[in-house]
Amino acid sequence: MEYIIIIISAIFVNNIVLAQFLGICPFIGVSGKVETSVGMTGAVTFVMVIATIVTYLLQHYVLIPLGITFMQTITFILVIASLVQLVEIMLKKVSPSLYQALGIFLPLITTNCAVLGVAILAVQKDYNLLESVVFATANAIGFGLALIIFAGLREHLDMVNIPKAMKGVPIAFVTAGLLALAFMGFAGLV
Amino acid sequence: MNQWKNFSKGFFRENAVFVLFLGLCPTLGVTTSAINGLGMGLATTFVLVMSNLVVSIVKSQIPDKVRIPSFIVIIASFVTMVELVMQAYLPSLFEQLGLFIPLIVVNCLVLGRSEAFASKNNVGSSIIDGLGMGLGFAMALTILGSVREILGSGSIFGFKFIEGDGMLVFVLAPGAFIALGYLIVLINKINKKTA
Numbered sequence: 001m002e003y004i005i006i007i008i009s010a011i012f013v014n015n016i017v018l019a020q021f022l023g024i025c026p027f028i029g030v031s032g033k034v035e036t037s038v039g040m041t042g043a044v045t046f047v048m049v050i051a052t053i054v055t056y057l058l059q060h061y062v063l064i065p066l067g068i069t070f071m072q073t074i075t076f077i078l079v080i081a082s083l084v085q086l087v088e089i090m091l092k093k094v095s096p097s098l099y100q101a102l103g104i105f106l107p108l109i110t111t112n113c114a115v116l117g118v119a120i121l122a123v124q125k126d127y128n129l130l131e132s133v134v135f136a137t138a139n140a141i142g143f144g145l146a147l148i149i150f151a152g153l154r155e156h157l158d159m160v161n162i163p164k165a166m167k168g169v170p171i172a173f174v175t176a177g178l179l180a181l182a183f184m185g186f187a188g189l190v
Numbered sequence: 191m192n193q194w195k196n197f198s199k200g201f202f203r204e205n206a207v208f209v210l211f212l213g214l215c216p217t218l219g220v221t222t223s224a225i226n227g228l229g230m231g232l233a234t235t236f237v238l239v240m241s242n243l244v245v246s247i248v249k250s251q252i253p254d255k256v257r258i259p260s261f262i263v264i265i266a267s268f269v270t271m272v273e274l275v276m277q278a279y280l281p282s283l284f285e286q287l288g289l290f291i292p293l294i295v296v297n298c299l300v301l302g303r304s305e306a307f308a309s310k311n312n313v314g315s316s317i318i319d320g321l322g323m324g325l326g327f328a329m330a331l332t333i334l335g336s337v338r339e340i341l342g343s344g345s346i347f348g349f350k351f352i353e354g355d356g357m358l359v360f361v362l363a364p365g366a367f368i369a370l371g372y373l374i375v376l377i378n379k380i381n382k383k384t385a
Contacts, residue, residue: 018363019363020219021214021215021216021218021219021363021366022215022219022293023215024214024215024218025211025212025214025215025298028211028214029211070270070273070274071270072292073266073269073270073273073292073295074263074266074267074270076292077262077266077295077296078259078262078263078266081258081259081262082259110258110262110296111296111298111301112296113215113293113296113297116292116293116295116296117289117293120289120292120293121289124289165375165378165379165382166371166375169211169371169374170371170372170374170375170378171371172371173367173368173370173371173374174367174368174371174372176367176371177364177365177366177367177368177371178364178368180363180364180366180367181359181364183363184362184363184364
């Protein structure tokens with residue numbers, strides 16, 4: 001039951017993009033086409049879940065016992081940066097086809113604040129290891145959901161006649177606002 | 191003259207938020223009020239100036255291949271400093287900004303300036319660039335925060351001048367997207383006229 005609450009709250013009620021404003025850069029940047037958003041979602045899910053596991057273990061078995069929790073930010077970002085590199089190298093060897101598909105998105109993930117944000121949130125909320133994994137997975141799904149819905153909307157927006165000054169990013173923001181408004185309907189679900 | 195241009199480009203022509211669309215997560219996340227926007231902007235400015243300074247000093251010592259991780263470590267050190275200082279002296283602001291303080295590390299604006307400017311220019315220009323870009327970022331956040339605070343709760347910097355509740359939606363998440371969208375339209379118009 002607890003896990004279901006974590007999942008629903010992370011995907012719908014506190015959607016990572018539309019309610020918590022994490023990962024806005026890829027949300028605006030790569031959401032032009034549905035295909036690329038699916039690729040980005042895959043890459044983010046992969047890194048987010050692994051990063052949350054590794055940072056959880058580091059926090060509880062290294063930082064807390066040594067009493068150096070103030071090093072959290074530096075440690076976590078280094079872990080994520082090296083993890084992204086590692087995943088890139090491993091994918092290249094193990095599954096070249098997946099590497100081809102995710103290729104260009106992987107380096108971008110280091111600066112995706114959603115990954116660091118979820119890792120820090122999972123620690124702040126005092127989740128245990130399994131809860132952290134569920135939380136990270138659900139957030140990744142929420143990220144993907146928002147990204148793919150939004151990409152679908154933007155593909156249609158390209159064909160609509162809109163004022164010149166609003167073309168491109170401004171109209172994307174207004175659309176994102178309306179999407180966020182729609183997601184607010186889920187409030188009270190949990 | 192050249193240094194003045196270097197400083198002023200961050201405000202309009204190359205404003206991080208309105209023109210380059212960098213650092214959008216904190217922009218949307220913390221601007222529920224003008225004071226939060228200003229606080230976040232100034233914290234980012236500090237990190238930006240200091241990391242630009244250090245990067246431009248050590249740039250010739252860093253091997254090209256490990257450039258990005260090195261920059262991130264430098265930035266993360268200054269973010270940790272801001273985090274500790276703010277927790278000690280401005281606990282209420284620290285509480286309000288919450289998660290977004292450690293997330294300055296992954297603000298693409300900071301890493302972007304290290305990579306695009308400080309690693310290629312001398313110390314003086316890098317500091318001025320950091321200061322200009324940072325204050326431009328702070329200005330954008332304060333404007334967005336003011337707009338949302340005025341429309342959402344009828345007050346500015348905490349001073350209430352309209353009775354009642356205002357349009358609550360502007361304090362909530364959707365208002366952030368919509369307000370920023372229309373602000374970008376406005377800046378586009380102004381930039382086009384002056385260009």
